[in-house]
Amino acid sequence: MTNKRAFIPPELAHELVKNIRLLALSGKKNFRQYLYDPLVYAGWERDKAHLAASTGKLMDKIQEDSADPAYQHAIALHCKRLISQGLTEGFSALGDSCIFFLDKMQEEPNLAASNEATDFVLAVEKSLKDFAKITSDTNEKKFEESIQSLSIEDMKSAFDPVRLDGTRKKVYLETELHTLYQQVLVATKSNNLAKCKKLLSRYIITYNESENYNKSEVETLLIALDKRENGFRQNLWDSLAIEIYYSVTRGIMEGNAKKAILGIRKYAYIFEGDPNAKFYYEIDALERKLYGIIQTKDLMKDLRKGM
Structure with missing residues (x-):
């Protein structure tokens, strides 16, 4: 089992972003297995009654608050709500929300050290890296076949x-x-x-x-x-x-x-x-x-x- 990190290094957040983008190319079945299900299992899904704004509006709000020091303390919690909303809206919204959260971690060290950030990475890191390993193994054969032709x-x-x-x-x-x-x-x-x-x-x-x-x-x-x-x-x-x-x-x-x-x-x-x-x-x-x-x-x- 992956241990919880105290801080999310920028290079790890960057790598997970790329894994999510590749996951999106691989189809809905993999997206559910390697991203949606691990987040639901980790308890990131919320009751629909507690969800309000769309993921797009939440991202705009977080981006706006990031520029104001008075709201810095609330960014991590808003990002967690964003992921929960993404789980409700669908795979596309979930992928965009996860990438947004990981990108923000790379930009803001305080966010990368928050409980919300470390909990999020704990929930998805192993499954995304498992997907990356499987993809790497199968891609060697695909690459060989493609260059043959x-x-x-x-x-x-x-x-x-x-x-x-x-x-x-x-x-x-x-x-x-x-x-x-x-x-x-x-x-x-x-x-x-x-x-x-x-x-x-x-x-x-x-x-x-x-x-x-x-x-x-x-x-x-x-x-x-x-x-x-x-x-x-x-x-x-x-x-x-x-x-x-x-x-x-x-x-x-x-x-x-x-x-x-x-x-x-x-x-x-x-x-x-x-x-x-x-x-x-x-x-x-x-x-x-x-x-x-x-x-x-x-x-x-x-x-x-x-x-």
Whole structure:
């Protein structure tokens, strides 16, 4: 049995969010078994007579109250009511409510240490990780089957270097990164760090293979942030691994082998074979299957021509 935690680490909340998103892709039967039922069993279901606002209105209210220190003490209780309402409204509302609660835990350390947060994770962590393990095991076979049927053109496309254009999105992202870098140096609130982690994750995942990727600025940011919050760097790398592994797993579940291969390559590029990286062994198993098929079909020469 999983022991109750005293605090929910951001990387765990992030991982559970991704597991819920994958669970939603797998169908209603799994959603009930691995999320709905564990919450009902743990007593999160409330009498309908005690439920009022919809999950959408409750999320708006919580978001509004989060900005007011006078209401901070009530956020955890409102989040618990949100989950209870989600159980009543249906699977879609429940999934959105759980993700909202877990996202808020990543943004607000006080909420992550609340009884409501630790009770919630105690109720769902084991079942969601059981689902993730089952999915990982079955996905190896699915991935092998999907790449067996992948055309050489699609395989070449998946192995192409990432080329980025000068879109407004890129300009906006780099401008936001620079602005946030200045803010982080003087910031005192932890929610700035949560925002910075998300921004850095997007920046690294999107541009890490591009010549425009500013590795030195990223390193400068990480040094500064690690001094302000011990463990920030490791938390960021864990988040990157979770994000990429989710992309790979989703690609396999959707039958999109190209998307899965792109994620595997990106993971390898960022983590450079570090066996201590989160999901290293899961990605390594998929990568071995990929290159095993490439060698069996003698595709390496063709792939190198397209790179």
